[in-house]
Amino acid sequence: MILKASNIYKSYKDSDQVIEVLKGASLEVNSGDLICITGKSGCGKSTMLYILGLLDAPDAGELEIAGKIIDSRSNHAHEFRNRDLGFVFQFHYLIEDLTARDNVMLPLLILGKSESQAKKRADELLDYLGLSHRLNRFPNQLSGGEQQRVSLARALANDPKLVLADEPTGNLDPAHSSEVWGMIRNLNKELNQSFVIVTHDHEAAGQANKVFELSEGVLRQTG
Ligand SMILES: Nc1ncnc2c1ncn2[C@@H]1O[C@H](COP(=O)(O)OP(=O)(O)OP(=O)(O)O)[C@@H](O)[C@H]1O
Ligand SMILES: [Mg+2]
Numbered sequence: 001m002i003l004k005a006s007n008i009y010k011s012y013k014d015s016d017q018v019i020e021v022l023k024g025a026s027l028e029v030n031s032g033d034l035i036c037i038t039g040k041s042g043c044g045k046s047t048m049l050y051i052l053g054l055l056d057a058p059d060a061g062e063l064e065i066a067g068k069i070i071d072s073r074s075n076h077a078h079e080f081r082n083r084d085l086g087f088v089f090q091f092h093y094l095i096e097d098l099t100a101r102d103n104v105m106l107p108l109l110i111l112g113k114s115e116s117q118a119k120k121r122a123d124e125l126l127d128y129l130g131l132s133h134r135l136n137r138f139p140n141q142l143s144g145g146e147q148q149r150v151s152l153a154r155a156l157a158n159d160p161k162l163v164l165a166d167e168p169t170g171n172l173d174p175a176h177s178s179e180v181w182g183m184i185r186n187l188n189k190e191l192n193q194s195f196v197i198v199t200h201d202h203e204a205a206g207q208a209n210k211v212f213e214l215s216e217g218v219l220r221q222t223g
Helices: 045-052 075-084 100-110 115-128 143-154 175-191
Strands: 003-013 018-029 034-038 061-065 067-068 085-088 162-166 193-200 208-213 218-221
Touching: 003 045, 018 034, 018 045, 018 061, 018 193, 034 045, 034 175, 045 162, 045 193, 061 075, 061 208, 067 075, 075 085, 085 143, 100 115, 100 143, 115 143, 143 162, 143 175
Parallel strands: 018 218, 034 193, 034 208, 085 162, 162 193
Antiparallel strands: 003 018, 003 061, 061 067, 208 218
């Protein structure tokens, strides 16, 4: 087991009203899982992903890592997030002033890898994702699908136990979208990379080994 969230509650307070978003959502992620989460806009998918990614703390409920209950605000959680999690978001925010290679090298340099180690790893990953001819391009010189693949490479740079992705193909046309889904499937099958992916794309969700729908604040397995 990599990560387990049990009975998660989360609400947001607006000026005078409280929006209860998550009302007892639970999810267990095991090594090798490719989990997709679907659900209507505004149902709380991103909220759940932030909580799973230890980027936000739940109001109630438990998060377990490797069998130990942890507090999202603790140092342990902070370390786990940096070392063991990778993130891919819809508006992926590659750094515009850095090339594809430099974007992927950045998380490695932050964790203290040497320049040459980071470069080697970045080049390997970009090559695996079919971008070896694009290493020195800046994000605005890449197609949407290529940019998403660079984001995926960046998320994989530290060899995370789990990649969390929020609509990784949300702003792509069908051709680029299936290109990115193909990469995700290969990473899962060939390298046993684990993923939790929020997506509206039901066809893509068909590639997952588990599919959950978030509705009324809880996750129900639908496939
Ligand atoms: N910081 C916040 N303050 C107040 N309300 C928020 C905040 N973040 C999210 N919400 C509300 O919580 C609900 C869930 O938001 P969330 O972003 O998790 O939905 P989602 O399922 O990811 O939607 P989408 O598919 O459109 O991305 C929405 O009603 C949203 O308006
Ligand atoms: Mg969202």
